[in-house]
Amino acid sequence: MKTIGKLAKELNINVETVRFYERKGLIVQPLKPDSGYRMYDNTYANQLKFILKAKALGFTLDEVASLMSMSGxxxxxxxxxxxxxxxxxxxxxxxxxxxxxxxxxxxxxxxxxxxxxxxxxxxxx
Amino acid sequence: MKTIGKLAKELNINVETVRFYERKGLIVQPLKPDSGYRMYDNTYANQLKFILKAKALGFTLDEVASLMSMSGxxxxxxxxxxxxxxxxxxxxxxxxxxxxxxxxxxxxxxxxxxxxxxxxxxxxx
DNA sequence: TTAAACTCCGTATATAGGTACGGAGTCAAT
DNA sequence: ATTGACTCCGTACCTATATACGGAGTTTAA
Missing domain, CATH: 1.20.5 (Single alpha-helices involved in coiled-coils or other helix-helix interfaces)
Incomplete structure (x- = not known):
């Protein structure tokens, strides 16, 4: 479990970008314990990697959302x-x-x- | 001499677009007689055609401005x-x-x- | 224990190239 | 003379994809 900062750094993206994807519905807001801080496990990292790869292929964020909802x-x-x-x-x-x-x-x-x-x-x- | 509406229609663009290009400095504001209406002659139509052609070739508006200022x-x-x-x-x-x-x-x-x-x-x- | 670093949220800003709106004034045709 | 179409201006809004800011709360390391 890592905070948003660690996650963003690991993926080489911006903290704000993670929150932005959350607002866009690409990822769901993770559990926030007492501190109120978002805590992420590896499934989040994998989802974000998916998003980044698809984006690199030229899919828009809306299209990425569709791809993710197609469940294979x-x-x-x-x-x-x-x-x-x-x-x-x-x-x-x-x-x-x-x-x-x-x-x-x-x-x-x-x-x-x-x-x-x-x-x-x-x-x- | 024609009003902005005639000019825009002739070039198949929006009146607002002409004003927008003026604000961007691509064309200068033409003389406005008593009425306060912009009155355009053919040199304006030619300048706008230049802009539209260059844009169609993939030049940005800033680049079009540069092209126009190079005076050949x-x-x-x-x-x-x-x-x-x-x-x-x-x-x-x-x-x-x-x-x-x-x-x-x-x-x-x-x-x-x-x-x-x-x-x-x-x-x- | 305290200061730095981190996170929260909502909102504003950025890019490029426009488009839309609203209220007031003007022109043209009937 | 009136009515509908046109124009004025400044400003807000649009898409897509983020990035930046500010003030308040939290965590962490020395």
Whole structure:
């Protein structure tokens, strides 16, 4: 059993973040003995690690809450994963289009002879 | 010369957005005759189109302000474009790694026989 | 035993890029 | 002349994800 400070330090996150996740309903408020201090056991650490990993995969906190409430129903979880996958692929495609446009622009800058007329500015104007 | 409402409609943006860009310093407040109404000429429409195009390319409003203040100095503009290009490429690489991870996860869901144990949840736990 | 460190709670602040509101004044069409 | 649409301004609100603050109570270590 550890206080919120120890827990946060162990997970390398902020104390306020733990309380924030509690307010968001991602974790439940743990028992608070006489002192009024929250006391956490390892199941809390594991839940928080789950949250952090899912977040790192690009799931929003609301989505993390959903994942946690699915209690392992594989079809539901897979469906959410596939949905996220589609979004990721769309984002990649968008960024690749953007990459092409900006690369073309900067290339025409390189080819440009007149330093006071910029092809990028011109193509935006 | 048109009022803010006509201008906004022409550009398919919100009146409040025009005022917001003014507050941000992206455009200057135009002359206001007796009525107190802002009156815009075409140079404003062109400036706003510039802003909208640059925004669509992923430049932040602060960056757009910089671009506009460079007054066509091509080297500076090119440098900002290259910087943006690097960021875009990093984002693409990040997303592609993510894509791989989530795809592997959902694939192992498909291969999973037990509907009450989910490989995704397990790998997050 | 006392001082430092920690925790409590509610609320405010931050980012980016807007959107919404409300009361008062103005313009345009009938 | 009136009514509806438009504009003014300042300010509050929105999303998402936290972080910061302040005053009061608690624990811990020297």
């Amino acid at each position: 129903n594989c079809a539901d979880v897979e469906s959410m994963g596939l949905q996220k996958l589609m979004l990721i692929r769309e984002k990649i495609a968008d960024l690749q289009r953007l990459e092409q446009v900006i690369q073309d622009m900067t290339n025409s800058c390189k080819a440009n002879q007149d330093p006071n007329s910029c092809p990028i500015i011109n193509s935006l104007s | 100095n091509c080297a500076d503009v090119e440098s900002m474009g290259l910087q943006k290009l690097m960021l875009i490429r990093e984002k693409i690489a990040d997303l592609q790694r993510l894509e791989q991870v989530i795809q592997d996860m959902t694939n192992s869901c498909k291969a999973n026989q037990d509907p009450n144990s989910c490989p995704i949840i397990n790998s997050l736990s």
